[in-house]
Amino acid sequence: MTLNSKIPDGPIEKKWSEHKFHMKLVNPANRRKYKIIVVGTGLAGSSVAASLGELGYNVLAFSYHESPRRAHSIAAQGGINAPKNYSNDGDSVYRLFYDTLKGGDYRAREANVYRLAEVSGNIIDQCVAQGVPFARDYAGYLDNRSFGGAQVARTFYARGQTGQQLLLGAYSALVRQMDAGSVKFYERREMLDLVVIDGKARGIIARNLLNGKLESYAADAVILATGGYANVFYLSTNAKASNATAIWRAHKRGAFFGNPCYTQIHPTCIPVTGDHQSKLTLMSESLRNDGRVWVPKKKGDTRNPNDIPESERDYYLERLYPSFGNLVPRDVASRRAKEMCDNGFGVGASKMAVYLDFADAIKRLGKETVFQKYGNLLDMYKQITGEDPYTTPMRIYPAVHYTMGGLWVDYNLMSTIPGMFVLGEANFSDHGANRLGASALMQGLADGYFIAPYTVSDYLASNKFAAVSTDAKEFKEAENSVTATINKLMGIDGKKTVDEYHREFGKVMWDYVGMARNKDGLKKALTLLPKIRAEFWKNVKITGNAHEINMELEKAQRVADFMELGELIAMDALHREESCGGHFREEYQTEEGEAKRNDKKFAYVAAWEYKGPGKKQALHKEDLDFEYVKPTQRSYK
Amino acid sequence: MKIHLKVWRQKDQNDEGRFVEYTANDVSPDMSFLEMLDIVNIELVKKGETPIAFDHDCREGICGSCGMMINGRAHGPGRGIATCQLHMRSFQDGDSVVIEPWRAAAFPVLKDLMVDRTAFDRIMQAGGYTSAKTGGVPDGNSILIPKPVADEAFDAAACIGCGACVAACPNSSAMLFVSAKVSHLALLPQGQAERTTRVQRMIAQMDEEKFGACSNTYACEAECPKQISVTHIARLNREFVAAQF
Amino acid sequence: MNSFFAFINSSVGKKILMSLTGIFLCTFLVEHLAGNLLLLKNDGGEAFDAYAHFMGGNPIVRTLEVGLLALILLHIVNGTRIWLSNRRARDKKYQVYKLDENTTFQSRMMAVSAALVFLFLVVHLRKFWVPVRFFNEQSVSSLVYATFQQPFYVVFYLVALIVLSYHLRHGFQSAFQTLGWKTKKYSGMIEFVAVLFWLVIPVGFAIIPLYIYFYGGSAVAMMR
Numbered sequence A: 001m002t003l004n005s006k007i008p009d010g011p012i013e014k015k016w017s018e019h020k021f022h023m024k025l026v027n028p029a030n031r032r033k034y035k036i037i038v039v040g041t042g043l044a045g046s047s048v049a050a051s052l053g054e055l056g057y058n059v060l061a062f063s064y065h066e067s068p069r070r071a072h073s074i075a076a077q078g079g080i081n082a083p084k085n086y087s088n089d090g091d092s093v094y095r096l097f098y099d100t101l102k103g104g105d106y107r108a109r110e111a112n113v114y115r116l117a118e119v120s121g122n123i124i125d126q127c128v129a130q131g132v133p134f135a136r137d138y139a140g141y142l143d144n145r146s147f148g149g150a151q152v153a154r155t156f157y158a159r160g161q162t163g164q165q166l167l168l169g170a171y172s173a174l175v176r177q178m179d180a181g182s183v184k185f186y187e188r189r190e191m192l193d194l195v196v197i198d199g200k201a202r203g204i205i206a207r208n209l210l211n212g213k214l215e216s217y218a219a220d221a222v223i224l225a226t227g228g229y230a231n232v233f234y235l236s237t238n239a240k241a242s243n244a245t246a247i248w249r250a251h252k253r254g255a256f257f258g259n260p261c262y263t264q265i266h267p268t269c270i271p272v273t274g275d276h277q278s279k280l281t282l283m284s285e286s287l288r289n290d291g292r293v294w295v296p297k298k299k300g301d302t303r304n305p306n307d308i309p310e311s312e313r314d315y316y317l318e319r320l321y322p323s324f325g326n327l328v329p330r331d332v333a334s335r336r337a338k339e340m341c342d343n344g345f346g347v348g349a350s351k352m353a354v355y356l357d358f359a360d361a362i363k364r365l366g367k368e369t370v371f372q373k374y375g376n377l378l379d380m381y382k383q384i385t386g387e388d389p390y391t392t393p394m395r396i397y398p399a400v401h402y403t404m405g406g407l408w409v410d411y412n413l414m415s416t417i418p419g420m421f422v423l424g425e426a427n428f429s430d431h432g433a434n435r436l437g438a439s440a441l442m443q444g445l446a447d448g449y450f451i452a453p454y455t456v457s458d459y460l461a462s463n464k465f466a467a468v469s470t471d472a473k474e475f476k477e478a479e480n481s482v483t484a485t486i487n488k489l490m491g492i493d494g495k496k497t498v499d500e501y502h503r504e505f506g507k508v509m510w511d512y513v514g515m516a517r518n519k520d521g522l523k524k525a526l527t528l529l530p531k532i533r534a535e536f537w538k539n540v541k542i543t544g545n546a547h548e549i550n551m552e553l554e555k556a557q558r559v560a561d562f563m564e565l566g567e568l569i570a571m572d573a574l575h576r577e578e579s580c581g582g583h584f585r586e587e588y589q590t591e592e593g594e595a596k597r598n599d600k601k602f603a604y605v606a607a608w609e610y611k612g613p614g615k616k617q618a619l620h621k622e623d624l625d626f627e628y629v630k631p632t633q634r635s636y637k
Numbered sequence B: 001m002k003i004h005l006k007v008w009r010q011k012d013q014n015d016e017g018r019f020v021e022y023t024a025n026d027v028s029p030d031m032s033f034l035e036m037l038d039i040v041n042i043e044l045v046k047k048g049e050t051p052i053a054f055d056h057d058c059r060e061g062i063c064g065s066c067g068m069m070i071n072g073r074a075h076g077p078g079r080g081i082a083t084c085q086l087h088m089r090s091f092q093d094g095d096s097v098v099i100e101p102w103r104a105a106a107f108p109v110l111k112d113l114m115v116d117r118t119a120f121d122r123i124m125q126a127g128g129y130t131s132a133k134t135g136g137v138p139d140g141n142s143i144l145i146p147k148p149v150a151d152e153a154f155d156a157a158a159c160i161g162c163g164a165c166v167a168a169c170p171n172s173s174a175m176l177f178v179s180a181k182v183s184h185l186a187l188l189p190q191g192q193a194e195r196t197t198r199v200q201r202m203i204a205q206m207d208e209e210k211f212g213a214c215s216n217t218y219a220c221e222a223e224c225p226k227q228i229s230v231t232h233i234a235r236l237n238r239e240f241v242a243a244q245f
Numbered sequence C: 001m002n003s004f005f006a007f008i009n010s011s012v013g014k015k016i017l018m019s020l021t022g023i024f025l026c027t028f029l030v031e032h033l034a035g036n037l038l039l040l041k042n043d044g045g046e047a048f049d050a051y052a053h054f055m056g057g058n059p060i061v062r063t064l065e066v067g068l069l070a071l072i073l074l075h076i077v078n079g080t081r082i083w084l085s086n087r088r089a090r091d092k093k094y095q096v097y098k099l100d101e102n103t104t105f106q107s108r109m110m111a112v113s114a115a116l117v118f119l120f121l122v123v124h125l126r127k128f129w130v131p132v133r134f135f136n137e138q139s140v141s142s143l144v145y146a147t148f149q150q151p152f153y154v155v156f157y158l159v160a161l162i163v164l165s166y167h168l169r170h171g172f173q174s175a176f177q178t179l180g181w182k183t184k185k186y187s188g189m190i191e192f193v194a195v196l197f198w199l200v201i202p203v204g205f206a207i208i209p210l211y212i213y214f215y216g217g218s219a220v221a222m223m224r
Ligand SMILES: Cc1cc2nc3c(=O)[nH]c(=O)nc-3n(C[C@H](O)[C@H](O)[C@H](O)COP(=O)(O)OP(=O)(O)OC[C@H]3O[C@@H](n4cnc5c(N)ncnc54)[C@H](O)[C@@H]3O)c2cc1C
Pocket: A039, A040, A041, A042, A043, A044, A045, A062, A063, A064, A065, A068, A071, A072, A073, A074, A075, A076, A077, A078, A079, A080, A162, A163, A189, A190, A191, A192, A225, A226, A227, A228, A237, A238, A239, A242, A243, A245, A246, A282, A401, A402, A423, A424, A425, A426, A437, A438, A439, A440, A441, A442, A444
């Protein structure tokens, strides 16, 4: 099978509008006859379900959450980008396109990124119309702030809760369609398999988490918007339940997995305090606007930070990157922090942290202003650590945050399984090897509101659909395979808990497939990971039964899939012998320690094909052409 | 630290339910409350017992999944935090802690500390939106909203739908939750078109779900993790009366 | 627009009815206290009896009185309905419930204070109002003076007034919150006016039995 990205012809500014014109439409009177399944109701899922429902399709939306409003999108803090140029600082669609492509270290498709930038302005309008209370100035106009990796202020925000407000907006659009009867929402249902009939995605198997029953649903198209897989590392900033099961099982049914190794480490998170740690908390990137990052100049300095004089502090980001300073992109800031700690300059009890200091900002702006700007974040820090960031510098450390990789999709957001579309963080598109701040919300909503509604309609209009019932043998087969997995897990009755395995596995991932990777480490991971996985399948303990609310069983299935995905990540990372964006191979760096790409050999998307249990996955390459922006070495000096 | 727990255990919706006592050993003050429960659960699983079920997800106070009555306080001691933001620092070695699920006829217990809060979604479905169509909306800046208005709308919109207001209210009233939504949209120009029907439908749905009436005791505001003010309840009442004319 | 029926049967509608009747009763208290203070005039009850006669004989006032009693009844019936449905809303009780850390004593005691005020009203009406309306008692003032010679009634009234004060300490501001007027701007003013109702008026009423008990003995002798 060859990959066809289906990028339309024509100049980049015209591609999307021409493509829209050429797409087929479904007659409004016929739309009700088409059933569309949407799995996941985060930003991407809610927005697409609402938009399709509004067009008149018969939409079934699924989430393992109790309510769409609980999806992980709710946790996004900082903001959402759009090149409105309200700040009159020279922003434009082209500039956002350029910044995003460059920020992604030239590993994304130009056409996709351009389209993303093009539709992003509409997102803001859409959200405002829904009543999203974006920050405003006294005259009543929308306010903007600047974010890492950009030199213009194009980020729209709603205090430190932008994701929440956007999701509540999309959720309100969704409940409106539920009210109108065009969308039916199935809460607490976890998709456990995709059903493919005659080569097309035609349904899903979902487990009702309240009673354990398996339910089959048939449809004419399936959309996955199930979020990212950063929890493969166990500790991440993602919500506890975020997982890869939906995309992984679709992968096993034939959807290629794109660039699994591209994971983003966020530089400003609250450090780990001990083994009990269950997840990590992000401190918004916006803190780097005024906070200064430093470590003591002396190794192993145990003095109270306030006793360390100015001359004995190393403000290493300002030293290394005089022009961007503390605002370098995430991958750079993260790597430097790790390097400092690895070299023995780390601070705090664990020595795995650097300082983020607001003392200067307080001196310059006054405590009141600092409180106004960052109050809720600083309070959150205090709540978690018990330390007062107004008087003691905060301790921060990088943590896994986002996964640029995901299921491979073409320009229409369709995976290699016809009829299965993938949206939001679950797909691999748009961010290349590194995502800029405030761009994930933008992508999720662009996909859901303004791209998929057209491309899904085109798919439905261009194909004929034989009626399928959930009694079809493909449904039975899928149901049986899910039941078999569940029974197998329930039957092990070993000694160790799911969490213990997840933690152990995640630690290997973090140590060898984390922020800095190298050949030996990756190879080591590839021997350790299968061992843990094999042991898991022999020795995991799950109590209770499969016919009731059973969170251990839910976790076990997710962890089992993470374990398979983790190996693929390591394999992908091993094969990509270059450094780019979030993927940093220690062997490939410039003299100053920056990521060194190899455009000749690796300017492609790695799309992996599942070949069956125990078999090596097959690599397919989609070459990336750069017609408009010529790849250069990123420099933030 | 050692913490003595008395936890509500209930197998499923039909089960009677009872309190069961546990001890959490080796609790560190840096742990969050939910991490303390994680540890208890790991021990339970190892002993072959069913772990304590509770809803949680983001663990940073924004998704609204978590929520339990801890020693008689919704989301436990402390103000302006969700259960997941409570840390064991707030307790002392040897403390006894009673943990119960949210109690309301409208929030049936699903299992242990997990309750069904979909009543909130049904209230939202009854008009908790603006009928903005995808596409075909004006430029964001064509609607001017002065900062104080935007700020107040935000204060209301910050609700995370956790249900602590209902849990803390002696009448299991959902007025704070409903008022937050009604207030948010009533304040903004975008919410004007459906202002009348929205408040009426949402209140009708709220009553249908068997939430109690508000007797203005203000316990909800005190326990709300987002410190939503009861002035929004006043606005809701005003809106409801105005809708009558 | 909702039908009036739907409005008044909704939880918020019921509360609005509660607050309107409550506020009306508050205004009655003002009038009632003003009239009753005539009892303190050292004229052998003349002024008060004249007032009572005027009130008793005036058809408009009589109609208003019926209205007042109807509204009291409405307040009580409606309050009981709300109370019952609120109890149903919390189907299972908490084992530990620290409501006291979040609410005022008065607000928690609303049902109790209401029940006690009701009890008081029954006794009070039986004692003063029934004789006047149904048994043609002519000198209301002497009836009052006689009653408040008995320590039991003095104490009973004082307790009742404390309870009423509690009812209004929460109830008055609550009524304005229910009507939606307790905004940031007006809440200070409402709290200020509330003092009149939970402090000044109960104290005003309390002066009557106390005064009569301690200083009114001679007046009674004079009347009889
Ligand atoms: C702490 C934090 C802060 C962030 N801040 C920002 C920011 O400031 N700006 C920015 O642009 N981005 C930010 N991001 C990234 C951004 O929030 C996410 O990438 C984005 O919200 C993902 O949206 P989504 O719709 O793709 O997926 P999600 O919101 O994760 O939704 C996934 C949905 O899928 C459902 N689901 C998953 N699997 C299944 C299954 N098997 N069966 C049924 N349902 C399933 C879930 O229930 C959920 O409804 C942040 C991320 C984190 C972790």
